[in-house]
Amino acid sequence: MLTTLGLAAFVVYATARVFQQDHYWVGEYHYLTPFYSPCLAAQCVPEASLFGRIPVEFPPLVPYALLSLPILLLFRVTCYYYRKAYYRSIWQAPTACAVQEPHRTYTGETRPLMLGQNGHRYFFYLVVAITLINTWDMAVPFFHGTDGGFGVGLGNIIMFVNVLMLWAYTLGCHSCRHVMGGRLKSFGKHPVRYWLWSRISVLNSRHMLFGWLSIATLMTTDFYVSLMASGTITDLRLFN
Amino acid sequence: MTERTFRVWRGSGENGELTDYTVEVNEGEVVLDVLHRLQATQVPDLAVRWNCKAGKCGSCSVEINGMPRLSCMTRMSVFGPDETVTVTPMRTFPVVRDLVCDVSYNYEKAREIPAFTPDPKTSPGDFRMQQQDVERSQEFRKCIECFLCNNVCHVIRDHEENKEHFSGPRYLMRVAELEMHPEDTADRRQIAQDEFGMGYCNITKCCTEVCPEGIRITDNALIPLKERVADRKYDPLVWLGNTIGRRPKDTPIVPNTRRPAEEE
Structure with a gap:
């Protein structure tokens, strides 16, 4: 129940925000919400489009971050933790351990529609690129303080924590663990990859935690930026 | 009292x-x-x-x-x-x-898995395993075969018809253990999916929850095996290799371990 509510809250909030096409950029400090990164539409504020724009005006209800959002969504949908979460809480297969499931037949992930779950690794590769972009988005505002130059505000800290959580979630992914060393038959012959695998395993054992924390920090970052962009609040500046 | x-x-x-x-x-x-x-x-x-x-x-x-x-x-x-x-x-x-x-289902599934297959050119005294490789499969060797994982798995618990095509977490873990063995040369990835039903697992982790030995069955055996199956079956480069003729050698299940259809 809590899982369903948590996922639903995120989906409702994210859907409302990505289709809003507004309040995504704080020009004064160069804060860009992760839900609009990279901003691709011709309508995007030029400074917000750190990686260029497509010379096409996006019609209403088309997200400005048209490229990254589907990848991020599919990465989370095919994630081994989220699969467990929604198979249990939404699909009820099973509702809980040892509780009879309500379906008459069950084919798991063997049918063509569900075989797509095996593509998790490809979404992982793409999401690493998007997380690098998010990291860049997070770094840029540090060099746009109130009087120009280096500055730190609450927004910077929120964005920094968000990026930290995104990396912890992305690198703790089971596909990443497999690619880094899990696919090997022998760890002894590949000490560097074994070391990488063991570090990833630390993150991987907390994959659920980082999955939820990253959702929370994504929403917090977006909400904070949207409040500033709409003029509701001003950034709490700690330095410059 | x-x-x-x-x-x-x-x-x-x-x-x-x-x-x-x-x-x-x-x-x-x-x-x-x-x-x-x-x-x-x-x-x-x-x-x-x-x-x-x-x-x-x-x-x-x-x-x-x-x-x-x-x-x-x-x-x-x-x-x-x-x-x-x-x-x-x-x-x-x-x-x-x-x-x-009657837990004989489990023993039938165990028999179908191709056993440890070392390189025929080696003899038993030749193997030298590093501690980290030993530890990896040691976790799975803690299994006491209580079959609580196979019992709780909804794939067969709620769907009797899946028993024929699904070996359960216990034996998929056995496949994973052999696949991770440095001296093993067989390739069980294709049969893990096609014969032992890896695709039926939807990683809802009940097997891990009930394991009295605390083995992280899903994270350390089933998901790594799913990823290995994806390497073998759902990787475009492997598909290309198969198409142009570089076909990897898949190991079949142990012969004569499945009952003929008329006896079912």
């Missing part, structure tokens, strides 16, 4: 029923102790499978208040003072009598 109500499954799977007993319970006892007292004082014909009473033989698997557990490792102190303790046999396997199941 207190008295507790035990509701125990009596009879076979089809003609059985839950029967209530009031039985003495002492401090520090486990469910299996109480079942033994029941057997000694009230129902001498109660069938209970057990052996070590130390959580190491995997014999006393039952369902206690609906959860698959070892009766020798379930302390009476975990229940409320007036809570009725319901003990039923494992639901996934046919009941022989009372709390005893």
Whole structure:
């Protein structure tokens, strides 16, 4: 129940925000919400489009971050933790351990529609690129303080924590663990990859935690930026 | 000493029923102790499978208040003072009598897995394994074959028809263990998906939750095996290799381990 509510809250909030096409950029400090990164539409504020724009005006209800959002969504949908979460809480297969499931037949992930779950690794590769972009988005505002130059505000800290959580979630992914060393038959012959695998395993054992924390920090970052962009609040500046 | 109500499954799977007993319970006892007292004082014909009473033989698997557990490792102190303790046999396997199941499904599935296949050019004394490789498969070797994981897995627990095509977490873990063995040369990835039903697993982690040995079955065996299957079956480069003729050598299941269709 809590899982369903948590996922639903995120989906409702994210859907409302990505289709809003507004309040995504704080020009004064160069804060860009992760839900609009990279901003691709011709309508995007030029400074917000750190990686260029497509010379096409996006019609209403088309997200400005048209490229990254589907990848991020599919990465989370095919994630081994989220699969467990929604198979249990939404699909009820099973509702809980040892509780009879309500379906008459069950084919798991063997049918063509569900075989797509095996593509998790490809979404992982793409999401690493998007997380690098998010990291860049997070770094840029540090060099746009109130009087120009280096500055730190609450927004910077929120964005920094968000990026930290995104990396912890992305690198703790089971596909990443497999690619880094899990696919090997022998760890002894590949000490560097074994070391990488063991570090990833630390993150991987907390994959659920980082999955939820990253959702929370994504929403917090977006909400904070949207409040500033709409003029509701001003950034709490700690330095410059 | 207190008295507790035990509701125990009596009879076979089809003609059985839950029967209530009031039985003495002492401090520090486990469910299996109480079942033994029941057997000694009230129902001498109660069938209970057990052996070590130390959580190491995997014999006393039952369902206690609906959860698959070892009766020798379930302390009476975990229940409320007036809570009725319901003990039923494992639901996934046919009941022989009372709390005893026929678990031969598991042995049939075990036989189908191609055994450890070292390079024929090597002899037993040639192997040198690093500690980290030993540790990796050592986790899976902790398995006591209590079959609680196979029992709780909804793929076969709720769908009898899947038993033919699904080996259950226990034996998919065995496949994963062999696939991770540095000296093994067989390739079981194709059969893991096609014959042992890796695709049926939807990684809902109940097997890990009930494992009395604390083996992280899903994270360390099933998901890595799913990723290995993806390497073999759902990787475009491998597909291209297959198409132009560089076909990897897949190991088939052990011959003559599946019953002919007419006997089913």
